[in-house]
Amino acid sequence: xxxxxxxxxxxxxxxxxxxxxxxxxxxxxxxxxxxxxxxxxxxxxxxxxxxxxxxxxxxxxxxxxxxxxxxxxxxxxxxxxxxxxxxxxxxxxxxxxxxxxxxxxxxxxxxxxxxxxxxxxxxxxxxxxxxxxxxxxxxxxxxxxxxxxxxxxxxxxxxxxxxxxxxxxxxxxxxxxxxxxxxxxxxxxxxxxxxxxxxxxxxxxxxxxxxxxxxxxxxx
Numbered sequence: 741x742x743x744x745x746x747x748x749x750x751x752x753x754x755x756x757x758x759x760x761x762x763x764x765x766x767x768x769x770x771x772x773x774x775x776x777x778x779x780x781x782x783x784x785x786x787x788x789x790x791x792x793x794x795x796x797x798x799x800x801x802x803x804x805x806x807x808x809x810x811x812x813x814x815x816x817x818x819x820x821x822x823x824x825x826x827x828x829x830x831x832x833x834x835x836x837x838x839x840x841x842x843x844x845x846x847x848x849x850x851x852x853x854x855x856x857x858x859x860x861x862x863x864x865x866x867x868x869x870x871x872x873x874x875x876x877x878x879x880x881x882x883x884x885x886x887x888x889x890x891x892x893x894x895x896x897x898x899x900x901x902x903x904x905x906x907x908x909x910x911x912x913x914x915x916x917x918x919x920x921x922x923x924x925x926x927x928x929x930x931x932x933x934x935x936x937x938x939x940x941x942x943x944x945x946x947x948x949x950x951x952x953x954x955x956x957x958x959x960x
Contacts, residue, residue: 779807779844786839786852786934787816794954795933798926802850802910803843815839817934820854821941828902833857838906838934848912852934855905861888872928873955875935875948876903880957882916884909885927887935891944904942906935925956 782796785808791799800806820838827834834856841850861877869879875889886907893899908930916923932954939948 778810780810781806782808784810785841786811787818790817790838790852790934790937791930792933792936795930798929798933799841799843799850801922801926802930803841803848805843805845807844809842809844811839811841817937817941821938824854824856824904825942828856838938840911848910848914850930851909851911852930853907853909854938855886855888855907857888857903857905858900860890860903861905870924870957872957874928874932875950877905878928878931878955880924880928880931882920882923883914883927885924885931887928887931887950889935889939889944889948889950891939891942891948893943894945904935904938906931906938908934921957921959925954928956929954 782791782799783793785791796806799808815838817838820836823836824834827836836854838852838854841852843849869881872878872880872885872887874887877886877888879886884907886905888903888905890901890903892901908927932950936947936950936952939950
């Protein structure tokens with residue numbers, strides 16, 4: 741499911757392959773040169789229904805940017821849920837990507853992932869994560885956060901719920917600096933936004949207990 745900037749550009753080029761003008765502008769990357777990127781605002785990322793207004797603000801806190809490389813055609817919550825649903829029929833544990841977020845002016849992209857578990861989570865490592873009251877389990881650090889929820893369906897009364905996590909993580913680890921609480925809350929807001937998008941796509945009963953707004957670390 742991971743789509744790089746180069747693949748994103750190839751998809752765009754293929755869509756307009758009949759345009760000699762566009763091709764002349766550099767769609768082919770056979771020369772070895774990095775093709776120009778297409779940038780979008782946060783609300784257009786990862787299928788266009790995953791990043792809430794609060795999550796867009798959180799992305800700006802994390803990256804300092806308001807523009808990001810356009811996500812690939814299949815880097816969406818809907819595609820991730822389709823993959824998850826398929827694998828849930830015969831696996832007890834699975835991990836996959838939803839999308840990656842490439843800021844305009846930052847080299848550190850964000851990886852948005854899902855995780856499927858057959859049993860309830862055991863809880864986070866208190867030494868690394870600050871725990872948050874969201875779903876079945878949630879935690880945040882200055883460069884990562886996750887939200888785990890239990891997805892059940894009333895039309896399947898005898899089935900056990902699936903435990904699913906959505907996480908947002910920097911691909912390059914950084915040292916804590918500045919307002920660490922603000923960064924933790926930003927990552928938690930982003931993870932909650934994707935968890936809620938997955939819940940809605942999966943049609944979990946009662947939104948799997950997730951509230952419309954994230955529960956964050958209060959100011960002291």
